[in-house]
Amino acid sequence: MKHIKGFNGLNVQYHGRHWFVLGLLFTGMALLLGRALQLQVLDNDRLQAEGRARQLGTLAVKPVRGRILDRRGEVLAISTPVDSIWADPRILASSNADLAPLTETLGLSPGQIQKLLQRHAGKKFVYLRRHLPPATARIVLGLKLPGIYTQREYQRYYPAGPNAGHVLGFTDIDDHGLEGIEHAFDRHLSGVDGKKRVLRDARRRVIEDVDSVKPVYHGQDLVLSIDLRLQTAARRHLAEAVRKHRAAGGSALLLDSRTAEVLAMVNLPDYNPNDRSELKYSHFRNRAVTDVFEPGSTVKPFTMSLALASGSFTPDSLIETSPGYYRVGGWTIHDIRDFGRLTLSGVLIKSSNIGTAKIAMEMTPEELYRMFRDVGFGRNTGVELPGERAGSLPNRKRWRASEHASLAYGYGVAVTPLQLARAYGILATDGVLFPVSIRKRQRPPAGDQVLPADVVMEINAMLEKVVSPEGTAQSAMVPAYRVAGKTGTVRKLSAQGGYRDDSYQALFAGFAPVSEPRFVLVVVIDEPGLEQYYGGEVAAPVFAKIMADSLRLLGVPPDAGDRAKQIVLSRQEADLGA
């Protein structure tokens, strides 16, 4: 109290000072109020956002995408951590730091970096270089330049390169699957983002993790049924043939006949999923499941199976194919030459269109339709790949005779290579149709008996003769193994409708070893150059090479007894040897 009284006393004595100090105080208060108003009201949103960003913040934790493995555990796709370098151009520009070591480490020219910074001047964020190896990123951070930061990301690598490109597909830069397996199993592979709370400094650098808000779930691995060794071998042989025949493209599809798993799926032209800079969209197509074609002569075994199952034909029934052409309902069917009188086996071995058509005329078109439906034409195969087409198998109310006859030798129906392979799988499994899988199976699937086993045995005996010096596919023979299969040469449809004279597809479908089938293989060569275009000349040799490699690589015992020496051992002798 005394002091205040004293103060009041002073007050009276120094009047001018009193007002001066008071004025100063009021001015200061007004300034503070104004500033407070500016911060609290005018700039509130921006500052709040900035404040949050600079202190406690939540940070998304990116999950690691699961790996894709082949059936033996070889890595087909893997995400490895990479660091992207980004800069805050405002801080970098104001620091006048020497950028030479930075540009050198990043592999950029000084001009490039200046351009980048100028274009983004005044902004707060620009990527200088994305997806660098972490070691390089550490060097960059070690330069201790102001305004340079890293961000952890994951990059997808496909060690097998173009070998399995179509099956695997690829992801975009933000790790979403765009094509193939990456797309079909995106959910399984991608995992769930997590969140953590972090403390950051004014330069937005994370000082420390404070708390985990939401745990991150990493993506799961996916094991495919593909065998990378067989895939590589198939691609090499197919590419060789496509180059040799100057073909537009091709597909090869190898199935395990016992489980209907896809062991190899190759298409040409292809691409390297690691380097998609010069990609044509058409190269992405997984032709083995997306492209349909008329299967032509390759369906003849199925027509024959219907004839044999009906009981009115045996493999030795005689069919007249002279004089090399045959008129059905205003339509003329040709053979490549006059084969004269053939047995039913002979019709298949020589691939006579006339013989097949004559046999088919003894059955109703509905029976033919139903049989083709049963072997899987016009239906999806169940394989989990995007863009699969079901092909077409028209069910007509009223069949014209020409439609009826041409259906018997594979025209008027369209299939994918995968459907054709599955259909031949039926022949390799005594008449059982399995759903196809691109994922490794834990146990054999349940199948449907769609063709009688005894008929299939008779058909296979004929198909084995096709792959012999007397048949159309001598070049599909594999030394030391018994092989069964069928050629096909089909004209491609033109865009205007009707068939083109100048472009063909050469086909071969078959399986081996005949005594205990292991592999089903379909080879399609698209538009081979015109010196050679028959399935037996173009596709069959590729079949033989891929099949020979597959049998050797998987150690399948030879079954052609006369070509390989065989020694029979008792268990005791074998144990001694070991």
Added chain:
Amino acid sequence: MALVVFISAMAVVFVRSANRQSFLALQAATLERDRLSEEWGRLQLEHATWSLHDLVEHEARQKLQMIAPGPGDIVVLRLVPGS
């Protein structure tokens, strides 16, 4: 009452401190895991590159002069069933 409040307050302090300690340990472990998975990924890539079938086959044929056995070179040993 004051005592209980005091004890409770001390307990909170201890728990928070323990929480921070554990979180720091977790963070260190996570960093270590990231480093190891980074290295693992690199090694897997390296493994996949070296074991590329084309490369192995090329090495075998060119450097080691290996060939695929012909049909005449193959001898099949069959076990007598049941012996």
